[in-house]
Amino acid sequence: MFLLRDGSKSAKRKAAEALLQSRFSSPGSSSPCLERAPKRRHFSTSAHVRACSASAEEEPCSVSGWCDFDVCVPHLNWNDVSTAAVEEVDNTASPHHLRLPKYQLPSGLDIYVVEKSNQIAEALRLLKDSMEDSIVSIDLEWKPDYVKDTSKVALMQLSSATCCLLIRTCKMKHELPAALLGFLRDPSHIVLGFAWGSADEKKMQKSFGMGRADLFTNFLDLQSVSECLGYQGLGLASLVRMVLGCASYKSKRVSMSNWEARSLSPSQLQYAALDAILTGQVFRALRLWHSTPSVCATCHQKLGEMLPKPDLFCTHESCKSRSFSRLDGLESHTQRASHSPSVKRCSECGRIHLKEAL
Numbered sequence: 001m002f003l004l005r006d007g008s009k010s011a012k013r014k015a016a017e018a019l020l021q022s023r024f025s026s027p028g029s030s031s032p033c034l035e036r037a038p039k040r041r042h043f044s045t046s047a048h049v050r051a052c053s054a055s056a057e058e059e060p061c062s063v064s065g066w067c068d069f070d071v072c073v074p075h076l077n078w079n080d081v082s083t084a085a086v087e088e089v090d091n092t093a094s095p096h097h098l099r100l101p102k103y104q105l106p107s108g109l110d111i112y113v114v115e116k117s118n119q120i121a122e123a124l125r126l127l128k129d130s131m132e133d134s135i136v137s138i139d140l141e142w143k144p145d146y147v148k149d150t151s152k153v154a155l156m157q158l159s160s161a162t163c164c165l166l167i168r169t170c171k172m173k174h175e176l177p178a179a180l181l182g183f184l185r186d187p188s189h190i191v192l193g194f195a196w197g198s199a200d201e202k203k204m205q206k207s208f209g210m211g212r213a214d215l216f217t218n219f220l221d222l223q224s225v226s227e228c229l230g231y232q233g234l235g236l237a238s239l240v241r242m243v244l245g246c247a248s249y250k251s252k253r254v255s256m257s258n259w260e261a262r263s264l265s266p267s268q269l270q271y272a273a274l275d276a277i278l279t280g281q282v283f284r285a286l287r288l289w290h291s292t293p294s295v296c297a298t299c300h301q302k303l304g305e306m307l308p309k310p311d312l313f314c315t316h317e318s319c320k321s322r323s324f325s326r327l328d329g330l331e332s333h334t335q336r337a338s339h340s341p342s343v344k345r346c347s348e349c350g351r352i353h354l355k356e357a358l
Helices: 011-025 078-083 117-130 178-185 199-208 222-228 236-244 266-291 327-337
Strands: 034-037 046-049 071-074 087-089 102-105 109-114 135-142 153-159 163-167 190-193 219-221 343-345 352-354
Touching (some): 071 266, 078 236, 102 266, 109 117, 109 266, 117 178, 135 266, 153 266, 190 266, 219 222, 222 236, 236 266
Parallel strands (some): 190 219
Antiparallel strands (some): 087 102, 102 109, 135 153
């Protein structure tokens, strides 16, 4: 399921989610933005969340256009997905002459490994066929930089809700084939990354001489969207845990492994695919919550509603309301000095609020 983890929910929170689930399951949904989608090949049920109207926006968001389009939210047990090992699938019966190595995660989530430029067109066809909305989530991997900034992008992950391509650019002389460039620039696609403006953008520029402005006609950053909804200072693994209730799949050993190896290990396949798939799923889940908010039993504010970014400062009189630009800086200071911060993270929903709101 795509809601919060069961183990941490109060009775009130469970009741609120039961109401949301009834709206999700009922063909006569009362939400103007929520519909039940027909059964598809990969999952038994999905929620079709329509684009928000301008009147539905009560608070401005610094990320324009994040809810201006429809999304389709698959109904899966994401904890099972995030903890399962990938399974290789016999693809020899495929009618296509360029057979791609294929793997699967639970619920029929497909993973294809692409190592040759002449396989790109077929791989992109498979990805397009799986798309039920316009979101294509993206991530990058590269060998650890033991010498500063020497490694190039070794792997590009592109994913719909149910299909992920692992494109080994290290096997393609670190070049992006024309078909791939056309796909990324397609105005009908919305490319979704996470904290893209840091290391990923720099690696794209270094590896291919192109960055976000050159490659993506439409782009959204999940970190920026989540911050508009109150999820301040969270990495992807923490956001996945808060929103989907998934056990952490992140491993420093895998993230720092050799992504230019002759072949990718099962743990690398799982890690890379989940990074892209779960980025997309968190975004879709946030859109679902935004369309039909439910109240958090602890902070009493509605999940899915946009929250103004709070001022970050230390409340101790000796600091004279010292302000901070980043939440981790404030948390580090107050923990070290045993002072009290101006904001607090809700223990249940994980969002940041002014302390008076809790």
